[in-house]
Amino acid sequence: MSLIGQYALRLQRKRLLWRAFRSRHVLRPVANRTRQIARGDILLFSTLRNEKVRLPYFFDYYRDLGVKHFLIVDNDSRDGSRKWLKQQPDCSVWTTKASYRRARFGVDWLNWLQTRYGNGHWTLVADVDEFLVFPFCDTRPLHALTDWMDASAIRALPAMLLDMYPKGPIDAQTYVEGQNPIEIASWFDSGNYAIEKNHRYQNLWIQGGPRARYFFGDQPHNAPALNKTPLVKWKRGYAYVESTHMVLPRGLNQVYDEQGGECISGVMLHTKFLNTFVEKSTEEIKRQQHYGRSREYKAYARQLETKQPDLWNTWSEKYINWRQLEILGLMSKGNWA
Amino acid sequence: MSLGILMLVHTDLDRAAQVARYWASNGNPVVFHVDRKVSTEDEKELRKAVSDLDNIRFSQREDCRWGTWSLVAATQSAAELMLGEFPTVRHVALTSGSCIPLRPVEELVDYLADHPRTDFIESVTVEDVPWTIGGLHHERFTLRFPFSWKTHRRSFDRFVRLQRRIGLKRRVPTGILPHLGSQWWCLTRDTLAAILSHPRRAEFDRYFKTVWIPDESYFQTLARLVAPRIESRTLTLAKFDLQGKPYVFYDDHLQLLRRSDCFIARKVWPQADRLYAAFLAPAARAPQKTEPNPQKIDRVFTSASERRTLGRPGLLMQSRFPQDSWQVIKTAAPYSVFQGFTELFEDFELWLSRRTGAQVHGHLFDWTRVQYAGGEKIIKGGLSDSVDIRDRNPTSFLTSLIWNTRGERQCFQYAPYDRQAINDLVIWDSNAQISVISGAWAIKLFRASMDFETKRKEAAWMQRVEDHFLERLRMRGLPARIRIWTLADFIDDPMEHLQGILDEIEPSAPRRLAEAPKMVDLAGFSVFLQQLKNAGMKPYLTGDFPAEVDPRAALRHNETKPYLVR
Incomplete structure (x- = not known):
């Protein structure tokens, strides 16, 4: 890349950081327990809105993995999420009524919190419907992975979004608080992902899965991006560009091997397609706060009008464990053994 | 007769203390070398943790840096202390703080008693070594390396290139043939004493001070000079990955490690509680006389390396995206x-x-x-x-x-x-x-x-x-x-x-x-x-x-x- 191009990226990063810095004004602390954060703690950052029903399991899952502190931005929840979060001893909460879209879908807020509290820590950014699976996660805690990545001079872990769905209509089974959502949404597409390289940011752009197949069959270029880099050894000056799809400086996006080898990677199990999805999409279309003016939700709505979608087909794979995902080629151990 | 353990530690001192207690309470003296970078409080805590054991000593602290002479100096002083303080020690093993014994102590002691005059040290001539970092084989011994490879890579590389260009070389001391091998050895008292009290030691030390990674060559080379019987292998199971760092063992390796029948493993993740609990527990079986058999574990790590370098042909995924090149196989099957x-x-x-x-x-x-x-x-x-x-x-x-x-x-x-x-x-x-x-x-x-x-x-x-x-x-x-x-x-x-x-x-x-x-x-x-x-x-x-x-x-x-x- 030319020097000018590189400089443009630097300017863009500075601009993102400036936006993040300014967005701190809209974040009102509800509970700030960040003084508890100790050296070497793994931190989780998330933005949410009206997700009370999902929170207990989400917290349990990541506590189990070894996340030590949760830093959450509540975007004006009305369902008691805020109150619940406030009661968690290992959670700091900020709230805001500001526009999610204008905060570039929450990225500004989290960039700020990561800049402020994440420096020198391994930071994980996950939505409440995303569950990180990494090699050996059934026998080794997240700390084992981050220690190994530290020793291997790896700064970021790629973990693509893997859309999970139930068998049968999406709203046939009701998710109850505290339940493992994978019990309902336990199916996924194993091999229909298209990959391109984004030369500007050096990241891979992945599209596909059930969303592309079912909702975007006639406009695949609009299908949501699935590549993510959610786990980063954060340093002040880093900034996510678009959700966690890409990071700047762009060296952090080079998490893949181009000579034929495999780098280590994980998967984010994405459990969006529960019964809660149906009401959510109606609301999100009204709010128009999501990417591309909720383009994604509009595509869903078009399908939802006719019938309750059933994403399942005979070739759907039922989720078992990380080894299954490894064998299918969705993630890799790299040379971690 | 007993086995003396030299332990180089710089982090996770509580685990080191745990392992040292295991060795020492089974009658095998331990000499610690604590890196000077460790804070005094931490060192004090370590001393306190093992203060009830009378066969543990602490040697002169050096500031240890990877690939430099300081590691050899630390080993030398610890070894001298060991030989001086514990006259009954017949074999001395060099270990690190993250090593763990895989078999009951008696088995190792018995094994060494069966090989009373054998030195277990991997020692290979330079030409035959498959592992090298930075592409340096023989030049490790003929060039000078004043810059750190870890922290001043650019200066390191430049200086190597400069020496190559102007043909600057130095002579290897007469009478020795450079050998390389794993840093972790187990030598007999006689061999170790002969190396440490060699009449030309000052000359050798001066030479090795500017050799690159002398901890992998000092004892390996000099043992060839003085030892009557070298068994060129190490009793410590240590596997290295592509970056030259040791593979780490976790709880899920328990069965694999058990079945390997190796005596000592390096390195263990400090938080692998199950491994520490299992291998530091009192022996639950009668001593066995099996030979170490690390092949199974080797296979696991070899396949991990292959996964990283070769990958699975025909797979395009988030962490494998080969460039468009005729050398890369593009699909998975005919x-x-x-x-x-x-x-x-x-x-x-x-x-x-x-x-x-x-x-x-x-x-x-x-x-x-x-x-x-x-x-x-x-x-x-x-x-x-x-x-x-x-x-x-x-x-x-x-x-x-x-x-x-x-x-x-x-x-x-x-x-x-x-x-x-x-x-x-x-x-x-x-x-x-x-x-x-x-x-x-x-x-x-x-x-x-x-x-x-x-x-x-x-x-x-x-x-x-x-x-x-x-x-x-x-x-x-x-x-x-x-x-x-x-x-x-x-x-x-x-x-x-x-x-x-x-x-x-x-x-x-x-x-x-x-x-x-x-x-x-x-x-x-x-x-x-x-x-x-x-x-x-x-x-x-x-x-x-x-x-x-x-x-x-x-x-x-x-x-x-x-x-x-x-």
Whole structure:
């Protein structure tokens, strides 16, 4: 890349950081327990809105993995999420009524919190419907992975979004608080992902899965991006560009091997397609706060009008464990053994 | 008689204390070397933790840095202390704070008692060493390395280059032959004492101070000088990865480590509670006399290294995205591309799948529909028949299809009237078997019901497309297995040609073809070709078709000749 191009990226990063810095004004602390954060703690950052029903399991899952502190931005929840979060001893909460879209879908807020509290820590950014699976996660805690990545001079872990769905209509089974959502949404597409390289940011752009197949069959270029880099050894000056799809400086996006080898990677199990999805999409279309003016939700709505979608087909794979995902080629151990 | 343990520690001192307690309470003295970078409080805490044990000592603290002399100096002083303080020690083992004994202490002590005069130290001549970092073999010993490789890489490299350019070399002290090997050894008292009190020690030390990574060569070289019997292997199981850092053991390696029968393992993740609990527990079995057998564990780590360097061929994923290069295998398994066969044979797909057991798709790159085998809408892996999705990224589409169905041979039809989206992929792919009957598209036109003028235009267009494809197929040195016939050549002896293709698909099936696919009725085809020629479009890709004069057709054609001026 030319020097000018590189400089443009630097300017863009500075601009993102400036936006993040300014967005701190809209974040009102509800509970700030960040003084508890100790050296070497793994931190989780998330933005949410009206997700009370999902929170207990989400917290349990990541506590189990070894996340030590949760830093959450509540975007004006009305369902008691805020109150619940406030009661968690290992959670700091900020709230805001500001526009999610204008905060570039929450990225500004989290960039700020990561800049402020994440420096020198391994930071994980996950939505409440995303569950990180990494090699050996059934026998080794997240700390084992981050220690190994530290020793291997790896700064970021790629973990693509893997859309999970139930068998049968999406709203046939009701998710109850505290339940493992994978019990309902336990199916996924194993091999229909298209990959391109984004030369500007050096990241891979992945599209596909059930969303592309079912909702975007006639406009695949609009299908949501699935590549993510959610786990980063954060340093002040880093900034996510678009959700966690890409990071700047762009060296952090080079998490893949181009000579034929495999780098280590994980998967984010994405459990969006529960019964809660149906009401959510109606609301999100009204709010128009999501990417591309909720383009994604509009595509869903078009399908939802006719019938309750059933994403399942005979070739759907039922989720078992990380080894299954490894064998299918969705993630890799790299040379971690 | 006992075994003395030298322990170099710099972090996770609580674990080191735990292991030291295990050694010491079983009658084996321990000498700690605590890195000077460790804070005094931490060191005090360590001393306090083992203060109840009278056979633990602490040696002079050095500031240890990777790849430098300081590690050797630390070992020397610890070893001197060990030999001086504990006269009953017969063997001395060098370990780190993250080493863990895998077998009961008695077994190791017994083993060493059985080999009283043997030194266990990996010691290999420089030429035979497979592991090197920075590509330095012999130069480790003939150049000088004043800059740290870890922290001043650029200066390190520059200085190496400078010395190479001006031919700056220094002499290896006479009488010694440089050897390399694992840092972790177990030497007899006599050998260790002979090295430490060697009359030329000052000279050797001076030399090794500027050798690169002397901790892997100092004792390894000098042991060759003084030891009567060297067993060139280490009792410490330590595997190194591509970056030269040791593989780490976790709780889930427990069974693997148990079955390895090695004595000591390095290195253990400090938070692997189960490993520490299991291996530091009092012996639960009678002492056994098995030889260490690290092969199984070796295999695990070798396959991990291969995963990192070679990966799984034909897999495109988030952390494996090979650059477009002819060296990279593009797909996961062999597959066949057929062009012109469905035009010539009526039941080609059915015949082929019966004959080979392969999955035979129709035209995967058809403009209107992805024609999966059996008319499926979705196939394995969740690939959909949407043309838009396929065309969004045809390369990903085909590599995914081959990857998803590995284990089952894939065949598909291709034609000039399909989307020409994967030509570059298949011709550069060593897994592709491409068979083309050129000009067979003319049969499709011949049998189609459309007016002649359209046929003529279509023919010209298809010929252009196919010609372009053939031109690429005829490039030299393509890795794909390519067969091209003209239509005329092919129908000359179709059985022979089909047999050749099938033999390649199933090399182990010696059966000759019994049943041939049914060829379409070609009566009147050469007349059609003549009509095309007469209309000014020469279908040269079909080859020289035997002319078959059909006066009626010729007559009819004359009537419809579009540009005939009456």
